[in-house]
Amino acid sequence: MGGIRLYAAVALSGFRRFATYRVATAAGVFTNTVFGFILAYTYIALWDARPGLGGYDRSQALTYVWVGQALLMTTAMMGGGFQDELIERIRTGDVAIDLYRPADLQVWWLATDLGRAAFHLLGRGVVPMLIGALAFELTLPASALTWLLFLVSVTLGVVVSFALRYLVVLSAFWLLDGAGVSQIAGLASMFFSGALLPLTLFPGWLGELARALPWAALQQIPADVFLGRHTGTGLLRVFAFQAGWALALLAAGRALQSVATRKVVVQGG
Amino acid sequence: MAEGGAAERVVAGGGAAGLGAVEDSGFGAAGFEAAGFEAVDNSAPERRVVDGLRAYGLIVAMWVRSTMAYRASFLMTAFGNFATTGLDFATILLMFSHVTTLGGFTLPEVAFLYGTTSTAFGLADLTMGSMDRLGRRVRDGTLDTLLLRPVPVLAQVAADRFALRRLGRITQGSLVLGWSLSRLDIDWTVLKVLMMPMMLLSGGAIFGAVFVAGAAFQFWAGDASEVQNSFTYGGNTLLQYPPSIFAKDLVRGVTFIVPLAFVNWLPALRILGRDDPLALPGWLDFASPLVAVACCAVAGLAWRTGLRSYRSTGS
Numbered sequence: 001m002g003g004i005r006l007y008a009a010v011a012l013s014g015f016r017r018f019a020t021y022r023v024a025t026a027a028g029v030f031t032n033t034v035f036g037f038i039l040a041y042t043y044i045a046l047w048d049a050r051p052g053l054g055g056y057d058r059s060q061a062l063t064y065v066w067v068g069q070a071l072l073m074t075t076a077m078m079g080g081g082f083q084d085e086l087i088e089r090i091r092t093g094d095v096a097i098d099l100y101r102p103a104d105l106q107v108w109w110l111a112t113d114l115g116r117a118a119f120h121l122l123g124r125g126v127v128p129m130l131i132g133a134l135a136f137e138l139t140l141p142a143s144a145l146t147w148l149l150f151l152v153s154v155t156l157g158v159v160v161s162f163a164l165r166y167l168v169v170l171s172a173f174w175l176l177d178g179a180g181v182s183q184i185a186g187l188a189s190m191f192f193s194g195a196l197l198p199l200t201l202f203p204g205w206l207g208e209l210a211r212a213l214p215w216a217a218l219q220q221i222p223a224d225v226f227l228g229r230h231t232g233t234g235l236l237r238v239f240a241f242q243a244g245w246a247l248a249l250l251a252a253g254r255a256l257q258s259v260a261t262r263k264v265v266v267q268g269g
Numbered sequence: 270m271a272e273g274g275a276a277e278r279v280v281a282g283g284g285a286a287g288l289g290a291v292e293d294s295g296f297g298a299a300g301f302e303a304a305g306f307e308a309v310d311n312s313a314p315e316r317r318v319v320d321g322l323r324a325y326g327l328i329v330a331m332w333v334r335s336t337m338a339y340r341a342s343f344l345m346t347a348f349g350n351f352a353t354t355g356l357d358f359a360t361i362l363l364m365f366s367h368v369t370t371l372g373g374f375t376l377p378e379v380a381f382l383y384g385t386t387s388t389a390f391g392l393a394d395l396t397m398g399s400m401d402r403l404g405r406r407v408r409d410g411t412l413d414t415l416l417l418r419p420v421p422v423l424a425q426v427a428a429d430r431f432a433l434r435r436l437g438r439i440t441q442g443s444l445v446l447g448w449s450l451s452r453l454d455i456d457w458t459v460l461k462v463l464m465m466p467m468m469l470l471s472g473g474a475i476f477g478a479v480f481v482a483g484a485a486f487q488f489w490a491g492d493a494s495e496v497q498n499s500f501t502y503g504g505n506t507l508l509q510y511p512p513s514i515f516a517k518d519l520v521r522g523v524t525f526i527v528p529l530a531f532v533n534w535l536p537a538l539r540i541l542g543r544d545d546p547l548a549l550p551g552w553l554d555f556a557s558p559l560v561a562v563a564c565c566a567v568a569g570l571a572w573r574t575g576l577r578s579y580r581s582t583g584s
Contacts, residue, residue, distance in 0.1 A: 021492055023491070023492040023493050024493065024495065026493070027490070027492065027493035027494070027495035027496045028495045030495070030496055030499060031495045031496065031498050031499045031503065034499040034503045035499070035503055035506070037519070038503060038506050038507050038510075038515075041510075041514050041515045041516065041519070042364070042371075042510055042514060044514065045371050045372045045510075045514035046364055046367070046368060046371065049367075049368040049370070049371065050367050050368055053367055179342070179346060180342065180345045180346065180349065183346065183349040183353065184349065186353075187349070187352055187353055187356065191356060191359070196356060196357075196360040196363075197360055197363050197364065201363060201364075201367065202363065203363075
């Protein structure tokens, strides 16, 4: 299959591209670590006052914090990645070049984003997690299988995140300036992914809504898989939740893309 | 450098900081005079400050006019800024839906800490928030353009792409502050009333100094703007919570090394009538303005050193 080799090469170049910026990566690791510490202390205060809140003990809550810092860039919870670049290409009309490449637009950018995410998991995730584990008492998975399941969940989370950001990007075909939509999408993502607080702490209907929305796939579910809170059919159910949202959103992206590309008119010669 | 004397006179208008760089790049006075800039001796420090502020004001006015050309976009992004900064407070509200006190502090007390630091940080973010673009300018070489203009580089970088939408953060912070003041039962004295503006302005100056020092760091580490975020956005997040919940060493670090505790912790605890966890001498609660001046001096030195060591990427 030539197609798979092509997209693998695209993903690899996405990885390499982000791996080039070593100083920026070190600076990012520093920032993730600082925010990890700040969040960790606020969680300690919260869980000291209410042990067992949201179904987590203190150690699990702290683990949730550091898994969150490791995933913040990986599943692009604040937006970003390919998003700004492709919006700019749509605004300038460079997207015309992407459209007549002998490759699928959506899969091409998905491949670059998977490469980026792999780098961010290794480059931005591992070191803060290690520091967090040294500074606090974390609940790390005992079995290799849990680590593997965590990786599956993170990968699905990245695809859901990509599909959401792809929809944001496509709005630029109509709006040209994607800043407003990007900002609102980033806001929703930060709030509903569980990056600020676990979604199990959201009260009443807000909690039920948050746990049903696709953003739950970005942090809440991978963190719970990491903590071993899902087993057996429960595990299958959360994977189905992630995969279901991924497929639905990717399909929505394809539908919107075909409408967008039919209307696109590129000026100039 | 034969033209050194002449260059010094000309470039003085551009702030002493600009001098080294212009000398280094080998520009003489002739080029400037040919370009229509007159060689005027205005090297007095106060004159440089006035010139810098005037230039800052002009550049800011230009960006505001440009922003207002797209009024709807401005309103949307300002609201977005307001809502984004509000997420932090939504988190605190969610926490307080489960507890009545956090680290021994009630919701209005935490809101007071939140409101004071967010307003102070908002002031710094509005006026100096563009400083973190410096790394990008160093990398793509556009900083050179700024060096050639007879205007202090610091004023140009600070006013670069001035974002009026950041009023959203100040609005959000001051609304929370107003709400907390309406809920708190503070034993107001003249001194405490005076401490409020002092705290917000000194806090803004301390955060502003962090922005400048962070930008100076980017002269060496062009890609490291994220480090700055740890101290600006991270510092702001830290100060939103009571110091009692953090490890003592962390509190010591942000008191004595990067003195963010003077933004709001120390003065705010005095206003709230609470003890500070480090049990520091009481007069430190009033030291914020002095700390702010010291921070600005250190940041100014760092900026000057950074600018002097700047080497263009060429091409």
